[in-house]
Amino acid sequence: MLTGLPFLTVKGQSAFRFDIPTLKLYFFGSAIWIREFYLILAATLFFLLLITFVTAIFGRIWCGWLCPQTVLLDLSQSIAGVTKKHFKTIQRLFLLPLSALVAITMIWYFVPPAETMRSLFVSPTITAFFLVLWLLLYLELAFLGRGFCTSVCPYAMLQNALFDKDTLVIEYDVSRDATCLRCDACVQVCPVGIDIKKGLDSACIGCAECIDACRALSEKRGMAPFPNYKGRIVRRKTYWLGSATATAALTLFLLIWSRPAVDFLVIRDNAPLPAGLNRYSYTIYNNSGKPLSLALSSPDPVTLIGEHALLLPPFAAIRGRILVKSIGKLEHVGLQISGGGISIIRETGFL
Numbered sequence: 024m025l026t027g028l029p030f031l032t033v034k035g036q037s038a039f040r041f042d043i044p045t046l047k048l049y050f051f052g053s054a055i056w057i058r059e060f061y062l063i064l065a066a067t068l069f070f071l072l073l074i075t076f077v078t079a080i081f082g083r084i085w086c087g088w089l090c091p092q093t094v095l096l097d098l099s100q101s102i103a104g105v106t107k108k109h110f111k112t113i114q115r116l117f118l119l120p121l122s123a124l125v126a127i128t129m130i131w132y133f134v135p136p137a138e139t140m141r142s143l144f145v146s147p148t149i150t151a152f153f154l155v156l157w158l159l160l161y162l163e164l165a166f167l168g169r170g171f172c173t174s175v176c177p178y179a180m181l182q183n184a185l186f187d188k189d190t191l192v193i194e195y196d197v198s199r200d201a202t203c204l205r206c207d208a209c210v211q212v213c214p215v216g217i218d219i220k221k222g223l224d225s226a227c228i229g230c231a232e233c234i235d236a237c238r239a240l241s242e243k244r245g246m247a248p249f250p251n252y253k254g255r256i257v258r259r260k261t262y263w264l265g266s267a268t269a270t271a272a273l274t275l276f277l278l279i280w281s282r283p284a285v286d287f288l289v290i291r292d293n294a295p296l297p298a299g300l301n302r303y304s305y306t307i308y309n310n311s312g313k314p315l316s317l318a319l320s321s322p323d324p325v326t327l328i329g330e331h332a333l334l335l336p337p338f339a340a341i342r343g344r345i346l347v348k349s350i351g352k353l354e355h356v357g358l359q360i361s362g363g364g365i366s367i368i369r370e371t372g373f374l
């Protein structure tokens with residue numbers, strides 16, 4: 024999904040991509056400009072609540088089932104596991120193309136895939152980013168592997184603080200310890216190399232491999248697996264944390280979709296000019312996915328000197344300057360953009 028998302032386009036632009044030259048985030052059919060800090064704040068709040076909700080209720084579901092690191096290591100292990108010999112060497116060989124794919128995917132979230140492929144090994148910047156990312160990812164996956172989760176990953180560290188007594192975890196049933204077969208199948212399959220029989224370990228990523236390995240043996244003897252899920256999903260915390268997360272998501276959605284299609288900012292320049300003449304700098308943001316043809320004018324009795332007809336490509340911003348000449352005495356002047364069903368007036372001072 025993460026590799027496929029950069030190929031998805033909405034209104035002719037990437038569905039989700041941060042465009043560095045223009046400092047804007049393409050977000051499923053709208054463009055969020057870096058100056059719209061309140062949206063970034065709302066998005067951060069939503070993600071913090073989502074992480075807290077998922078972790079407090081479902082424990083390490085992300086680590087064991089969704090994290091790209093887990094997925095890539097599981098995939099390369101499964102491929103290498105087909106041959107019994109040279110397991111580690113074959114796994115490291117498969118990690119070479121996989122880490123290259125992850126490296127190029129990361130670039131696609133900043134430069135569209137078609138442009139990346141055209142520039143790869145042509146543009147020194149994109150080539151350097153790709154090679155450095157590929158090397159770092161390969162070294163991390165091939166040589167640090169699951170050790171990353173227990174030593175480096177900040178999310179793994181954060182989780183222990185978010186757990187409570189009802190969070191979903193995998194626990195060994197100590198009350199049945201006397202009947203455990205002591206086969207250690209659960210230890211052999213554990214990707215992080217822990218012994219679940221010794222109790223809950225902060226290194227456990229909740230992958231449930233130990234449950235499957237134990238079940239394969241214990242069920243033959245009519246017993247339930249000794250390690251199993253423990254916790255309560257439906258409880259009061261689920262409702263209030265879930266509601267807070269859903270409210271934050273809804274707020275973010277409404278903030279994005281209630282933005283005007285066009286934003287018009289004007290400031291007066293402090294340029295030394297003859298009396299009755301003022302200069303203004305303006306920026307127009309086209310938040311819509313349509314090209315716009317706008318006319319710059321004023322409702323006041325003034326003359327505008329400069330470009331009047333403005334063309335805005337979809338999701339683009341234009342900046343310009345205009346001189347305003349007044350014969351009579353004015354304290355304020357209005358600048359207006361109109362066209363395509365849009366009419367915005369900004370009042371600003373006149374000296």
Ligand code: SF4
Pocket residue numbers: 193209212213214215216217218219226227228229230231232233234
């Ligand atoms: S103890 Fe079990 S659930 Fe935890 S990481 Fe090891 S195999 Fe996965």
Ligand code: SF4
Pocket residue numbers: 203204205206207208209210220236237238240241248249250
């Ligand atoms: S796999 Fe099950 S039966 Fe075997 S040692 Fe582990 S907990 Fe005991």
